[in-house]
Amino acid sequence: MHNKSITQLAAGLRAMDFSSVELTRHYLQRISRLDAGLNSFITITEEQALVQAEAADKQLATGEGGVLTGIPIAHKDIFCTQGVRTSCGSRMLDNFISPYDATVVERLTGAGVVMLGKTNMDEFAMGSSNETSYYGPVKNPWDREKVPGGSSGGSAAAMAARLCAAATGTDTGGSIRQPAALCGVTGIKPTYGRVSRYGMIAFASSLDQAGPMAASAEDAALMLQVMAGFDQRDSTSMQQQVPDYSATLNDSLQGLKIGLPKEYFDAGLDAGVRQSVEQAIEVYTGMGAEVREITLPNTGLAVATYYVVAPAECSSNLSRFDGVRFGYRCENPVDLEDLYKRSRSEGFGEEVKRRILIGAYVLSAGYYDAYYLKAQKLRHLISDDFKQAFEEVDVIMGPASPTTAFGVGEKSDDPVAMYLSDVYTIATNMAGLPGISIPCAPVDGMPVGLQIIGNYFDEARLLNAAHQFQQQTQWHQQLPEGV
């Protein structure tokens, strides 16, 4: 059953070939058999899942419900889930039971999905390898000595091992696309403002965006359909019509103008990954697309700019975790200052503390102009690069990550090397643009992701382009050995 697409599962449920309870049990059994070696889940909500599955079966029996009714999925543990621990991968929130659902969770639950549990992630979504999680690293199902990417590494690994039919993720600088690439799954980061951030624990509010991770673009389209749309509880969500993403999946790509930024094929790109991405682009020219070289001249500034903007926003967002209102509190504080200091020192991990310090520094009175203001200006330049590019082309293609999955521990002592994993994804977040990563030919048995970047609110075109590729290739259907 876990090899079927959501559309096929939905048809099976409707035809009563199997029930949602059976399907849910199937996934729960896979989780209990396989996840000990992967660590992709922080919390498994077995009881609640079976209750939801029973309710879905009742609804399906009356002939009602939609395509997601009774489909078992997993949520990244950054989304608030009512009555269920929402840890954000941190000791700080290890004991936090959310009193409400995030909009994304509420909408998917409303569409009838079954929640299997909450997936592992880098602490507060800060990381590219899932090694900063308080709950321990996630292993890549394709090679357990390797990382799954991050920060949505739990969702990516769970998807790659088919421990769920789809999963949610979030992407601030690449956290959906980079783990999707490293684990061989499909992941889309929508336009900033397309999906509500309400109830999604904030890391860098001007960059954070939620999206689905799935086995295919077709499945991702079904998930995004429900997740997307205006939410009055998120002041940055956009009042924009959500198109029918499934309706245009089969549109022809004849004449599609693809831009290949020369900066995305530079010396930092692994030779095998380059070859795989170039092969994938040939599949597109075979379908009638036209390719031209473009330039995004400020690409080289994106990582440095991000590591001013994102920490600045994080230092402000994370100030709410003070040991007073919710989350971790140190033992026997002697006074208020001691309570703040020790709760935050003990509750946060190293990477989170590093970002809070950098953020507080770049926002401080003496350095604000030199760093924060400068970064805001650079952010404009980066956005303008894309604006110009989209005057010439319909989509931009390149690698999602410069390498395939790297070894567990390989970059954990070198933050800058780790930060460079997102060199091809970060600029998209700085500009607020949508991007998708889809599996192309593996290198030495490890998955590679082709990234497709679109213009604002052009998710339908990205899903269409991704789906057409997946009609021509089978990479997205390959499963790691032993799952």
Ligand code: GLN
């Ligand atoms: N790896 C980047 C970081 O650590 C991006 C993470 C993300 O997208 N949440 O900030």
